[in-house]
Amino acid sequence: MKYKNYPMVSRIIFGRGSFNQLGDILSTKRLNAKAPFIFLVDDVFKGNSWINSRIPIAYDDQLIYISANEEPKTSQVDEIVEQIILTHKERPSGIIGIGGGTILDLAKAVSIMITNKGEAKDYQGWDLVKNEAIYHVGVPTISGTGAEVSRTTVLTGPEKKLGINSDYTPFDQVILDPELTKDVPKDQWFYTGMDCYIHCIESLNGTYLNAFSQSYGEKAFELCKEIFVENNLSDEEAQDKLMMASWHGGMSIAYSQVGVAHAMSYGLSYLLGTKHGIGNCIVFNHLEEFYTEGVKLFKQMKKYHGITLPEGVCADLDDYQFDIMIDVALGLEPLWENAIGKNWKQVITRDKLKTLYQKM
Incomplete structure (x- = not known):
């Protein structure tokens, strides 16, 4: 190897x-x-x-x-x-x-x-x-x-x-x-922080996981819980820790890969121009099938911080537009292999992705 x-x-x-x-x-x-x-x-x-x-x-x-x-x-x-x-x-x-x-x-x-x-x-x-x-x-x-x-x-x-x-x-x-x-607006702080959190979930639950990526992913995950769940930090402590979580989350996916949320949010971004952080959140909110515990905790954090995600972003799309998003998402093969395994094409069909997008 x-x-x-x-x-x-x-x-x-x-x-x-x-x-x-x-x-x-x-x-x-x-x-x-x-x-x-x-x-x-x-x-x-x-x-x-x-x-x-x-x-x-x-x-x-x-x-x-x-x-x-x-x-x-x-x-x-x-x-x-x-x-x-x-x-x-x-x-x-x-x-x-x-x-x-x-x-x-x-x-x-x-x-x-x-x-x-x-x-x-x-x-x-x-x-x-x-x-x-x-x-x-x-x-x-x-x-x-x-x-x-x-x-x-x-x-x-x-x-x-x-x-x-x-x-x-x-x-x-x-x-x-x-x-x-220090002056980042709260919504942006949450969406970008969740990008880090989703990095951890996708890395730690992926087939590419190894001791290198796991050590960074676990540390980033613990920091995210301190910041977004326990919430007993001063502003300065939270700023310091989120900067470290971002670094460790980035390192975790560096030697593994991201997964379903990122693959599908790329499709949203390409077609609709949805910003990366909020796009990941919109997608991840509907991925219980793939990341049961991660999505459950995400929804708790969202509720705790009073964050309301946009709904119906795909409501008015036609079949041609869905196909564009699906093409972009399916083009990210390493992400799907990490998330599902080498047989991912048997699991992730175009109809499956369309059904998921229609929920958003």
């Missing part, structure tokens, strides 16, 4: 206020005065001096604000890369993503496409990237997606929603500063 040689983030800083060290870190990585750092920043921070005054811009560095209202697209990656190439004569010293999963995924994808020819859609899949990405740094400002640690960058392309999964995708440096998550 050949085992996966998994690339990990090589450098990590954790701590409240650690964002202030970004300038010192980048100063040793600058290639020259004309090779800029490109900062991709969630536009929710536009006008936020608490964040912006601490972004260490110098020389020809460029700050690009990006909306995270929609899921990241391959076309968006191509546009950012073209903008960088046309604006700067020299290859950038690095790409720095400051934001949630959308911004972090864009930063990873842009760093890859700076050094690889063609379009981002050409690299959607597993191990298609040929050349090493340029230096890239991730600074999460919300916790749960695991994008800061994963070897994938989830993108919606013209034909599918699928990540650029490669050994060159993980960040070279991550800064985990829980203070940056």
